[in-house]
Amino acid sequence: MRVMFAVFPGPSHVPPVVPLAWALRAAGHEVVLVSHPGTAGRIEGTGLAPVALGEPEDLAASVRGCAADPRMARIVDAFGLDPADPAGRSWIGTYLLSAFRHYYLTDQAAGPRAMTRRLTAFARQWCPDLVLWDPLFFPAPLAARACGAAHARVLWGLDHLAWARERLRAGTAGTAGTAGADGTADPMAELMAPVLDEAGIDFAEDLLAGQWTIDPMPARMRLPVDLPYLTMRRIPFAPARVLPEWLSGPPERPRICLTLGHGEGRPDTQGARLVRAVVDAVTGLDVELVATLTSGQAAVAGPLPDNVRTVDYVSLDQLLPSCAAVVHHGGGGTFAAAVAHRVPQLIAPPEVGDYAAIARYVAGRGAGAVLDGATATAADIREQLTGVLHGDRYRAGVTDLYTELLAAPAPGDLVPVLERLTRLHRERPAARKEG
Known part of the structure; x- marks a missing residue:
């Protein structure tokens, strides 16, 4: 047909x-x-x-x-x-x-x-x-x-x-x-x-x-x-790209992904504030933060420490398998990719759309947490990341969502x-x- x-x-x-x-x-x-x-x-x-x-x-x-x-x-x-x-x-x-x-x-x-x-x-x-x-x-x-x-x-x-x-x-x-x-x-x-x-x-x-x-x-x-x-x-889908060389092997230290999705490619106030808070949260931590930022978002983020890598685009199917956690805006595609690769999610959703509903769903299933992008501090985000990196926080919930996906x-x-x-x-x- x-x-x-x-x-x-x-x-x-x-x-x-x-x-x-x-x-x-x-x-x-x-x-x-x-x-x-x-x-x-x-x-x-x-x-x-x-x-x-x-x-x-x-x-x-x-x-x-x-x-x-x-x-x-x-x-x-x-x-x-x-x-x-x-x-x-x-x-x-x-x-x-x-x-x-x-x-x-x-x-x-x-x-x-x-x-x-x-x-x-x-x-x-x-x-x-x-x-x-x-x-x-x-x-x-x-x-x-x-x-x-x-x-x-x-x-x-x-x-x-x-x-x-x-x-x-x-x-x-x-x-x-x-x-x-x-x-x-x-x-x-x-x-x-x-x-x-x-x-x-x-x-x-x-x-x-x-x-x-x-x-x-x-x-x-x-x-x-x-x-x-x-x-x-x-099924998560992204345009095919050559695998970056830095992704060809296991990370030297725990890797965190920060992404604001396709629709967040402008440096709005909430997005800029969230980026800065996440960067400050990982400063001094023994982690690598990979931030998929546009040039505008990178500019408003300000100075970045040595453990932060910025890229304008990388497929989440290529990046997330090596990540211990993902911080994102609550978009459906990012949510699905994180579930498929069994990655805990920290979500700072905008007020409108499905974002907040997805964030609540993830948190309610024990697979992550909701962040308030307007008020979350670097200390709040660091506490969440530390719980993911040094314990079993969210592991059962992540597995539950993955099992639901396969069903x-x-x-x-x-x-x-x-x-x-x-x-x-x-x-x-x-x-x-x-x-």
Whole structure:
């Protein structure tokens, strides 16, 4: 069969789908990864076939536009989110909904509306049997509907938008223009109507939630959403690089990794403060700190002691096997790599997103600790590192998380399941012999 992955153009959105895409290729299926032009180079580095459609995207401008749009504020209010949780409201209402606004409510001829047209045209020409889409790439289910393909989401984090959508549906109707139990209409369906009308498609929940969802996060972390999920083991992926010579043998002393992830490549106040605190914590300790910092982060970190090595990039799959601990921001990819290599995690999460939830999960399972990036001192961090280096702190929890990871189906295990679900949900007869 032919499988089209539709990837949102963010730097951390490609790696979660690569192992599944390669599992499908290894099983003999045809696979392409479709995204905006700015993501094509990152896809090329995976060895998979990229298809670049539409225009380069300014994601920061989309977020700013969403924050100032009263239509988005109406949706956030309808979700019934906790007013006492401004960070959660900001994450869902600004960052996640910015993609919804971007593709459904911006109608420049060469802009987001054009992506829906171009993706639909490509899907009709290429004829995928299955479309697997990033939960923020909203044109994908429309293209799948237009060509009769089965379609499902592939998550990269917790399913916050589906959780909020379910809260909205509890008080409103599921189709545009129809009043719900509280007398209000469905604001998301109403705003989708012009694009759906142009495409000749009726509203349905699968346009927001997929016909099913592939979830690479631990099942115990899953939000209470009544949708069909397939659990998939998250396999860490990073672009291949030549192994640095300094990693070709065992470290001479305990090695600590410090990373702020793909999305933290700017020297913001919290990131700069955390870097300095970690550097001060290891000063005088018989350890080696490997800090994956951009030039901007290295500059604001200030003078570094001899036991600190800075690199702009190194694959965590290459680095973490030699590490006794990792200090990071709580990103899903870093979390998965640390679990896969059984490394204790000290996490200083930003306020929004999945970061704090991942940090709490790691700490709750006894595999690490949560640091407050705004207040943690060098002494606090040194105490945590000393406990890791000179005792069994977190060892049982690390093993528990690793065992949980291995219990989840690997991407290759999902291939026959996807073949069956595709046959069940595809809306047209197969035009080719199955691959």
